Amino acid sequence: MLDSKIPEGPLEKKWDNYKFNVKLVNPANKRKFNVIVVGTGLAGASASASMAELGYNVKTFCIQDSPRRAHSIAAQGGINAAKNYQNDGDSVKRLFYDTIKGGDFRAREANVYRLAQVSNNIIDQCVAQGIPFAREYGGLLANRSFGGAQVSRTFYARGQTGQQLLLGAYGAMSRQIQAGKVKLYTRREMRDLVVVDGKARGIVVRNLVTGEIEKYAADAVVMATGGYGNAFFLSTNAMACNVSAAHKAYKKGAFFSNPCYTQIHPTCIPVHGDYQSKLTLMSESLRNDGRVWVPKEAGDKRKPEDIPEGERDYFLERKYPSFGNLVPRDVASRNAKEQCDAGKGVGETGFAVYLDFRDAIARDGRDSIEKKYGNLFQMYERITAADPYTTPMMIYPASHYTMGGLWVDYSLQSTLKGLFVIGEANFSDHGANRLGASALMQGLADGYFILPYTIGGYLAGAKPGEVDESHPEFSKSAKEVEELYAKLLSIDGDRTCDDIHKELGKILWDYCGMARNEAGLLKAKEMIADLRKEFWTNLKVAGTMDQFNQNLENAARVADFLEFGELMVTDALFRKESCGGHFNEESQTEENEAKRDDENFCCVSAWGYRGEGEEPELHREELAFENVELSQRSYK
Amino acid sequence: MSANASKLINLTLKVWRQKGPDVKGGLETYEAKDISTDMSFLEMFDVVNEGLILEGKDPISFDHDCREGICGACGAVVNGRAHGPEEGTTLCQLHMRHFDDGDVVVVEPWRSKAFKIVKDLVVDRSALDKIIQAGGYISVNTGGAPDANAIPIAQEVSDLAMDAASCIGCGACVASCPNASAMLFVGAKVSQLKLLPQGDIESAKRAVTMVETMDSLGFGNCTNEGECEVECPKGISITNIARLNRSYFKARSLFKKGVN
Ligand SMILES: Cc1cc2nc3c(=O)[nH]c(=O)nc-3n(C[C@H](O)[C@H](O)[C@H](O)COP(=O)(O)OP(=O)(O)OC[C@H]3O[C@@H](n4cnc5c(N)ncnc54)[C@H](O)[C@@H]3O)c2cc1C
Ligand code: SF4
Ligand code: FES
Numbered sequence: 024m025l026d027s028k029i030p031e032g033p034l035e036k037k038w039d040n041y042k043f044n045v046k047l048v049n050p051a052n053k054r055k056f057n058v059i060v061v062g063t064g065l066a067g068a069s070a071s072a073s074m075a076e077l078g079y080n081v082k083t084f085c086i087q088d089s090p091r092r093a094h095s096i097a098a099q100g101g102i103n104a105a106k107n108y109q110n111d112g113d114s115v116k117r118l119f120y121d122t123i124k125g126g127d128f129r130a131r132e133a134n135v136y137r138l139a140q141v142s143n144n145i146i147d148q149c150v151a152q153g154i155p156f157a158r159e160y161g162g163l164l165a166n167r168s169f170g171g172a173q174v175s176r177t178f179y180a181r182g183q184t185g186q187q188l189l190l191g192a193y194g195a196m197s198r199q200i201q202a203g204k205v206k207l208y209t210r211r212e213m214r215d216l217v218v219v220d221g222k223a224r225g226i227v228v229r230n231l232v233t234g235e236i237e238k239y240a241a242d243a244v245v246m247a248t249g250g251y252g253n254a255f256f257l258s259t260n261a262m263a264c265n266v267s268a269a270h271k272a273y274k275k276g277a278f279f280s281n282p283c284y285t286q287i288h289p290t291c292i293p294v295h296g297d298y299q300s301k302l303t304l305m306s307e308s309l310r311n312d313g314r315v316w317v318p319k320e321a322g323d324k325r326k327p328e329d330i331p332e333g334e335r336d337y338f339l340e341r342k343y344p345s346f347g348n349l350v351p352r353d354v355a356s357r358n359a360k361e362q363c364d365a366g367k368g369v370g371e372t373g374f375a376v377y378l379d380f381r382d383a384i385a386r387d388g389r390d391s392i393e394k395k396y397g398n399l400f401q402m403y404e405r406i407t408a409a410d411p412y413t414t415p416m417m418i419y420p421a422s423h424y425t426m427g428g429l430w431v432d433y434s435l436q437s438t439l440k441g442l443f444v445i446g447e448a449n450f451s452d453h454g455a456n457r458l459g460a461s462a463l464m465q466g467l468a469d470g471y472f473i474l475p476y477t478i479g480g481y482l483a484g485a486k487p488g489e490v491d492e493s494h495p496e497f498s499k500s501a502k503e504v505e506e507l508y509a510k511l512l513s514i515d516g517d518r519t520c521d522d523i524h525k526e527l528g529k530i531l532w533d534y535c536g537m538a539r540n541e542a543g544l545l546k547a548k549e550m551i552a553d554l555r556k557e558f559w560t561n562l563k564v565a566g567t568m569d570q571f572n573q574n575l576e577n578a579a580r581v582a583d584f585l586e587f588g589e590l591m592v593t594d595a596l597f598r599k600e601s602c603g604g605h606f607n608e609e610s611q612t613e614e615n616e617a618k619r620d621d622e623n624f625c626c627v628s629a630w631g632y633r634g635e636g637e638e639p640e641l642h643r644e645e646l647a648f649e650n651v652e653l654s655q656r657s658y659k
Numbered sequence: 660m661s662a663n664a665s666k667l668i669n670l671t672l673k674v675w676r677q678k679g680p681d682v683k684g685g686l687e688t689y690e691a692k693d694i695s696t697d698m699s700f701l702e703m704f705d706v707v708n709e710g711l712i713l714e715g716k717d718p719i720s721f722d723h724d725c726r727e728g729i730c731g732a733c734g735a736v737v738n739g740r741a742h743g744p745e746e747g748t749t750l751c752q753l754h755m756r757h758f759d760d761g762d763v764v765v766v767e768p769w770r771s772k773a774f775k776i777v778k779d780l781v782v783d784r785s786a787l788d789k790i791i792q793a794g795g796y797i798s799v800n801t802g803g804a805p806d807a808n809a810i811p812i813a814q815e816v817s818d819l820a821m822d823a824a825s826c827i828g829c830g831a832c833v834a835s836c837p838n839a840s841a842m843l844f845v846g847a848k849v850s851q852l853k854l855l856p857q858g859d860i861e862s863a864k865r866a867v868t869m870v871e872t873m874d875s876l877g878f879g880n881c882t883n884e885g886e887c888e889v890e891c892p893k894g895i896s897i898t899n900i901a902r903l904n905r906s907y908f909k910a911r912s913l914f915k916k917g918v919n
Contacts, residue, residue: 069801072801073800073801076800076801087724087732088722088732088781088783088784088785089731089784089785089787089788089828090788091731091788091791091828092724092730092732092828094724094725094730096725096729096730096731097725097727097729097730106807106808144804146807147804147805147807148799148801150807150810150857151797151799151804151805151857152796152799152857153797153851153852153855153857153858154824155817155818155820155821155824155851155855156807156817157817158811158812158813158814158817159814160814161811162812162813162814163811164807164808180821181821183729183825186729186825186827187821190824193791194791194796195796195799195801197788197791197792197795197796198792198796198798200792201792207788209785209788232777261724261725261726262723262724262725262726263724295665295697296665296695296697296698298695298698298702298705298706300699300701300705300726301726303727402727402728402752405752406699406752406754408754408756471801472801472802475801517713519709519712521705563712563715564712565711565712565715565716565717565718566717566718570678570679571679571720571777571778571781573718573720574708574712574718
């Protein structure tokens with residue numbers, strides 16, 4: 024029943040065939056169609072700009088006071104493309120293969136191939152927009168390599184690649200705002216999706232300044248609302264990142280895929296106190312020059328400088344000689360955890376490993392390292408008051424990215440007609456693990472080069488303006504949203520939503536984090552249900568509904584995380600194999616590596632909502648691999 | 660975690676509280692107790708707010724999101740300085756180790772005619788977006804761009820463009836300028852795009868429309884006070900304003916001669 028609508032033809036021709044066969048909307052008709060875009064990250068901003076350029080009327084929404092502040096702004100390391108500018112053997116096919124393999128063979132071949140194909144257009148587009156990518160002395164673009172790849176295909180703008188790409192997309196969107204083709208709604212939070220006769224017809228939002236509940240209708244809705252990494256409370260995501268929009272769409276009938284696929288990033292600044300509000304990523308690019316190690320002896324409390332070479336264990340280099348420090352993220356993270364669990368962790372808490380630049384500085388000189396990583400070193404020093412030029416950094420894994428998301432077919436349409444999902448919010452092209460520098464690529468591929476075509480295929484068969492805000496579904500939905508806020512305010516208990524969110528985060532981290540097992544997951548399920556009860560009986564929220572009220576905003580997001588967290592656990596319980604970010608302790612090889620079960624789990628899970636208190640319904644999309652051979656990933 | 664072990668300090672905060680744009684606001688005093696010097700300024704606020712919520716009081720509203728110094732959402736005037744006493748730092752990256760036990764810390768919102776107060780420390784900076792909408796981009800549609808390596812750009816030039824492009828749109832330059840001018844913000848964008856061959860083509864028109872939009876939104880004029888450069892968390896250099904001025908005056912004289 025789940026039809027991914029993959030076009031006919033050989034892999035290399037599928038996207039061309041799709042584009043040729045898709046119905047087009049006549050240019051004069053495009054201006055009759057209204058499209059809602061929720062989100063102004065790379066995906067939402069690029070989609071808004073491109074659709075407006077084509078002639079559609081776009082209404083774009085975001086939570087922040089400015090679209091330029093979407094979480095994409097924080098991406099540091101870079102963006103991949105198959106340009107092969109370095110002449111090191113890269114190609115569309117290789118990028119495709121690396122992404123499929125990196126994702127542990129749990130992504131759709133056709134989508135991933137298309138992603139690799141359009142990757143090159145993205146770099147061209149971004150340079151034309153004035154994005155100051157790093158360059159060589161001769162004036163051509165520079166590249167670096169990133170975890171999980173043996174070629175240099177990552178384009179970057181210092182340590183601020185996401186910022187520069189987002190400002191490019193924001194500029195393109197701003198130009199369309201000026202042209203009157205995009206109408207911008209900032210400080211608005213989508214709180215429900217309005218569905219009429221099985222089709223997405225609009226959204227209900229809370230105006231975060233006035234507290235008013237507002238209704239917006241359109242001919243199609245595009246969600247670009249980002250990932251749910253904040254389910255863990257502590258993560259590298261920005262504070263406003265949430266699952267609410269996606270979760271509401273799920274409750275309205277869109278299927279949610281692979282919620283248990285979460286990426287725990289290996290190079291983050293370790294946790295250091297209960298008050299901590301978020302974790303800071305140290306770009307993965309640091310692993311190009313930094314060497315990861317722990318003392319050989321458990322409990323060795325000497326200063327890192329005092330530990331002689333022979334008493335250090337460069338465990339990644341030792342275990343994975345061909346990839347060394349550049350193994351994919353899931354492998355690097357799990358290995359760090361393993362070392363710390365064995366008592367070899369360093370720092371005050373013992374939950375950290377060293378990332379050491381001593382040898383790189385000796386080899387290339389301080390200047391060269393400063394040029395590459397200066398701003399990251401500065402950020403590290405600012406937060407920890409330790410100088411990475413003279414003492415190794417300390418790092419530990421943290422929740423960073425979510426591969427799961429709303430299920431979409433090849434045209435990026437969800438199981439609800441007229442609801443398209445792009446960027447990190449969809450279940451995407453990354454399978455069970457995303458490679459570094461591929462999220463930015465996917466967000467911009469979706470927004471600039473894929474959705475603007477595919478949405479036309481849907482709208483070509485639609486009549487513009489069939490439903491407007493006067494439809495009773497809008498008032499019904501608005502009333503439910505209002506009631507939820509009223510309920511949150513009425514509990515008047517004695518715990519704050521942050522306090523409860525922290526507890527949820529700890530449950531998910533302990534039982535549905537880097538390693539999972541059945542007993543733990545079953546326990547987590549119960550704990551989450553209890554915590555949800557605690558939330559709805561003992562929460563305390565300040566203020567009122569009809570005002571700027573950040574505490575109320577937050578409480579509503581935590582309410583959704585408390586429901587969604589259980590779906591993550593349910594999905595993890597279903598997947599009785601290990602793959603990518605989902606490491607099931609009951610399914611490992613003799614060398615403790617993740618062991619897939621292709622016979623039973625070569626599929627995407629897609630969960631359908633069945634009502635309050637009901638177990639969700641599982642649908643499976645079976646994955647067919649016709650162009651690559653399924654192999655056990657090895658980075659040895 | 661830190662090399663210099665953390666300790667706990669107590670502070671007295673005087674924070675600007677204002678319920679909405681058109682009501683009177685004022686400073687209110689709060690005791691921030693047992694603050695770890697490893698906390699960021701915003702985490703210190705979180706702690707104070709958790710206490711206020713449990714006491715049934717209205718927590719302090721402040722904008723924030725990335726907490727990494729890159730989104731530009733945070734910002735307040737701390738003891739008279741935009742983003743606080745540390746140079747090159749946003750409020751979210753200001754750590755409490757820069758304060759001493761017993762300090763009195765006064766926190767106020769950005770003040771400018773162009774930035775209305777939404778609540779407490781939260782201001783409306785949409786005027787900055789409007790300036791960008793007026794021309795802070797290169798006018799290319801999606802598709803049809805030439806190969807990214809078709810036009811080589813000297814590394815020094817692209818580095819300068821990147822320096823200017825680092826602006827996070829926080830508005831500290833406006834808040835610290837005695838004239839509430841947004842020239843550093845505008846200069847950064849105009850410079851970035853003018854330096855690059857792709858953006859140079861429209862540079863004359865861009866400078867004029869952006870400056871005119873800035874003027875129309877209630878920002879003041881630049882009289883070379885230099886406060887903006889000192890308070891900018893991203894070290895955006897005032898030479899960007901000089902570059903903007905050159906573009907602007909050249910463009911004005913072109914427009915006067917009727918060349919458009
Ligand atoms: C610290 C960090 C570094 C990273 N570095 C890299 C990197 O180097 N390379 C790489 O490829 N990837 C990187 N990533 C991942 C990448 O940044 C993200 O996956 C990507 O930017 C997501 O883009 P997006 O457009 O899907 O969503 P986001 O950028 O998350 O945007 C979401 C948008 O949706 C809006 N929104 C959300 N919910 C609602 C709602 N309910 N109502 C209204 N609006 C809503 C938000 O306001 C925002 O505008 C990094 C991630 C982090 C956390
Ligand atoms: S120029 Fe500096 S102070 Fe002004 S908005 Fe940009 S980053 Fe902020
Ligand atoms: S919160 Fe993003 S810059 Fe401070």
